[in-house]
Amino acid sequence: MIVVIDYNVGNVKSVCNALRHIGCQVTLSRKRETIEDSTGIVLPGVAAFGYAINQLGELAKLIKKLTLDGKPLLGICVGYQMLFDQSSEYGRHDGLGLISGSVIPIPINPQLCVPHMGWNQVKLPDDMDLFTGLGKEKTFYFAHSFYADVTDLQAKTAFTDYGFAMPAAVQKANIYGVQFHPEKSSITGLKVLKNFVEICLRNE
Amino acid sequence: MLTKRIIPCLDVKDNRVVKGIKFLNLRDAGDPVELGARYSDEGADELVFLDITATIRFRKTIIELVEKVAENVFIPFTVGGGIQTVEQMDEILRSGADKVSVNTAAVSKPELLTEAAQRFGSQCVVLAIDARRAKDKPHKWQVCVKAGTEPTEIDVVEWAIRGEKLGAGEILLTSMDADGTKAGYDNKLNKAVSDAVDIPMIASGGAGKLNHLYDAIAVGGADAVLMASITHFGNYTINQIKDYLASRGLPVNIQ
Numbered sequence: 001m002i003v004v005i006d007y008n009v010g011n012v013k014s015v016c017n018a019l020r021h022i023g024c025q026v027t028l029s030r031k032r033e034t035i036e037d038s039t040g041i042v043l044p045g046v047a048a049f050g051y052a053i054n055q056l057g058e059l060a061k062l063i064k065k066l067t068l069d070g071k072p073l074l075g076i077c078v079g080y081q082m083l084f085d086q087s088s089e090y091g092r093h094d095g096l097g098l099i100s101g102s103v104i105p106i107p108i109n110p111q112l113c114v115p116h117m118g119w120n121q122v123k124l125p126d127d128m129d130l131f132t133g134l135g136k137e138k139t140f141y142f143a144h145s146f147y148a149d150v151t152d153l154q155a156k157t158a159f160t161d162y163g164f165a166m167p168a169a170v171q172k173a174n175i176y177g178v179q180f181h182p183e184k185s186s187i188t189g190l191k192v193l194k195n196f197v198e199i200c201l202r203n204e
Numbered sequence: 205m206l207t208k209r210i211i212p213c214l215d216v217k218d219n220r221v222v223k224g225i226k227f228l229n230l231r232d233a234g235d236p237v238e239l240g241a242r243y244s245d246e247g248a249d250e251l252v253f254l255d256i257t258a259t260i261r262f263r264k265t266i267i268e269l270v271e272k273v274a275e276n277v278f279i280p281f282t283v284g285g286g287i288q289t290v291e292q293m294d295e296i297l298r299s300g301a302d303k304v305s306v307n308t309a310a311v312s313k314p315e316l317l318t319e320a321a322q323r324f325g326s327q328c329v330v331l332a333i334d335a336r337r338a339k340d341k342p343h344k345w346q347v348c349v350k351a352g353t354e355p356t357e358i359d360v361v362e363w364a365i366r367g368e369k370l371g372a373g374e375i376l377l378t379s380m381d382a383d384g385t386k387a388g389y390d391n392k393l394n395k396a397v398s399d400a401v402d403i404p405m406i407a408s409g410g411a412g413k414l415n416h417l418y419d420a421i422a423v424g425g426a427d428a429v430l431m432a433s434i435t436h437f438g439n440y441t442i443n444q445i446k447d448y449l450a451s452r453g454l455p456v457n458i459q
Contacts, residue, residue, distance in 0.1 A: 010297055010298075010324070011302070013274070013298070013299075013300050014274065014300060014302070017274060017275050017276075017278075017300065018278050021275075021276070021278065046325075048325075113402060113403065113404065115325075115326070115327050115373070116206075117206075117327050117373070117404070118206040118207065118209060118249075118404070118427075119206065119207045119209065119249055119457040120205070120206055120207070121205075138459075139207060139457040139458075139459070141249075141279070141280060143280075143302075143327045161205065162206075181280075183278060184278060184279055184280050184281075184302065185278070185279075186244065186247060186278055186279050186459050187245075187247075187278075187459050188459050189278060190278055
């Protein structure tokens with residue numbers, strides 16, 4: 001059973017719908033025991049970083065501990081941004097610190113809108129398990145104004161082009177994160193979620 | 205680089221998808237849950253759902269339908285129709301929508317756009333504008349409200365600019381003159397609005413042939429094109445549309 005963390009942010013339902021659609025057993029919960037018993041954790045989120053980390057509260061410690069013990073974790077959008085050390089969105093906020101890096105504003109470019117919203121191509125490295133079977137490049141749906149500047153040497157990173165090479169996904173051991181919304185990225189996104197579910201099953 | 209979006213629109217009346225001509229003569233086009241799932245599977249980039257019965261009063265019953273549609277839609281999903289308060293927006297978003305679209309309520313209470321943007325973020329807030337060409341003024345359009353039944357004195361381009369300042373993250377621009385005619389989008393209108401704002405503009409009303417979609421983007425400056433008749437009734441598939449636009453050099457999302 002995959003647990004989707006229920007912490008009072010937007011879009012958790014879409015993530016559950018998508019996981020159910022691919023035949024995955026999924027529970028939306030913030031109960032300690034349920035999270036401990038799960039085969040993998042999905043941390044979704046549409047919200048400002050500070051709000052999200054506050055809503056996560058005490059669960060942050062639990063998720064961090066379970067992840068460091070080897071449970072697969074997938075962060076999506078703000079859930080992905082929270083994997084990093086800190087964010088500067090509306091003040092400075094600490095993240096989970098699972099991957100080194102900072103969440104900072106997308107640089108201003110007169111040609112390009114912020115938020116970065118819409119479908120953009122992501123170059124898919126061969127060695128990132130979330131992208132197994134998806135080829136060299138695919139298009140995913142993004143909606144965000146901040147991005148994670150990944151500095152972790154142990155993390156594999158996939159990039160999209162938005163006037164510069166912007167990190168779009170990371171993988172470090174059993175920790176996975178995507179800036180885009182797989183639950184809103186059509187069949188390609190569902191395949192990413194399927195790959196995560198398979199990673200969890202292999203880990204059992 | 206962001207791709208140009210192809211967005212089918214479900215106009216929903218009494219729980220059925222309908223499609224009319226210039227907002228009148230509605231014809232049944234199917235079940236919203238089935239059509240939504242079909243478009244999501246076929247590779248549409250987004251889905252818009254407008255409850256066209258609801259412009260005067262927000263209908264609670266729509267929430268249930270939105271929930272059902274959202275269960276099978278794995279692309280961004282915008283819902284509009286009769287939404288008047290941020291609480292109603294919250295309800296819509298919690299039932300599975302990714303964005304909400306407001307039209308009449310924003311005209312009567314413009315600060316709604318600001319409240320919504322502050323609470324949910326601009327990316328959630330779509331300002332829908334129904335535009336009708338002003339009599340004797342070929343380059344002026346007036347904003348119409350209440351599902352197009354009530355013209356106002358507000359100028360469309362000025363309203364779009366103001367909407368962006370107030371917090372809208374996107375403009376959904378429907379030409380009432382072109383709607384359902386299949387004679388092409390009103391690209392003078394599209395160009396006037398897309399030049400005036402920095403946020404994305406979705407062109408709506410008039411799609412009949414593939415080159416109409418190309419023109420709305422290349423001539424009208426649209427970031428996305430909305431369509432109903434040509435995909436509901438099987439004239440073209442989403443893939444045919446995307447292959448065509450790609451063959452003419454536009455960036456599109458082919459899954």
